Amino acid sequence: MSQASYTLIEGNLPLLISMPHNGTDIADHIKHTMTDVAHKVEDTDWYLDRLYDFAKHLGAYILMPKYSRYVIDLNRDPTGVSLYPGADTTELCPTTSFKSEPLYKDGQQPTEDEITRRINDYWQPYHQAIADTLATMRHQFGKAVMLEAHSIASVVPRFFDGQLPDFNFGNNQGQSCAKSMLESIEQLDFSPYSQVSNGRFKGGYITRHYADPKNNVHTLQLELSQRTYLDEATLAYDQQKADEVKPKLEMLVKQLIVFAQQS
Template structure:
């Protein structure tokens, strides 16, 4: 256990990672940030609450305590852009999704500060992620990793118009077996719209840990926040959330079923 994340154990070969669920900002970082930074507006709000059924299903979960504004756990520590040629947020973001500054003038994190954040926050999370996958692979043989995210349904910085409800990413089919993708594509998630490898193809975690040749299958879900929040606020709408959780659980059950060796 580490002070920067929470890992819960299960009894099947599946792990749900929620890298953008955290909201905390250490005081020494917060002191250099704008009010927009303090508001952590780009949090994947309530992902842990949406997936609260996972524990009863025997699924392992990994959740950070600190905000993506401290460091983005779904980016390469090298700082390489996630989507070449597109607008990308950094390993340690300096602007919010609406392009507002996160730091006071002259207070953007230095290379030395970024290195420190990698050591303090990024590395512990990824060590736990890697160790858990190794444990699950040894114990169960086949493993599924779900990287769980959510985002506002409209973010002009990254895409035009309205985002589909369920945005699945598998690094263009390289992070998991086609057989698993076929199962997911056959799911009826009505009334929600779905897309595979559209604007979101899976982030660093999906790409780095998905290893279907080694029977570790990774998939990312970017869920539109319009399915459970009163957008543009981050107010949790219980009625909408309960409705989408029915289909979310169906999707997760499909992943869990795939962990069983046939």
């Protein structure tokens, strides 16, 4: 099902994979206010649709936006409240890249009215799709599980020191899913890749906002290091790397399906 701002692939079991930073488009009326840096959309969670293409055949629901996070960050609180108070972070409508480069030409940053318009045009439809899909799964199966699928450059000095682990899981310090769900993931063999839970990434707005474990809605974020499947210098998809990491992602998704289908 394709809408103006997102695509929802409908599944047949209670797992939704949301990819809120997978989009790359920028509408022309926004693009002309932006810098050449912004036009490159370098901070995209690149190629997640290719990495998780197996999930469609497993029966998962898959939700992907059309537009770039530079237009509006679908994983931010629409009120602008920070997920990590006191830490450096990008805004609901980002004005700088992860390298702190300006995304807008001088004097052309989005106004409050423009931000409101983007919430209505881009943010709200995506979140309505999440809410509706989780409600459908709960009604049909009695349970709903959502994997928030993300990826990020392995080194981003603006946000963290050193190099990230490869698999960064977050469940808001245990609050967004059943303890047994995360434990079953942590017991999987992700070697030779490194992994951590609730390290630098504890789960973003979507993971936190839709979680309701007491009512059988469980959410988990995975921030995958892009060094596991990209040539990070060129942002090109590395087929060999991808072929090596995809079985680990499929193992993860299959484990979430097992949990989702448990009574």
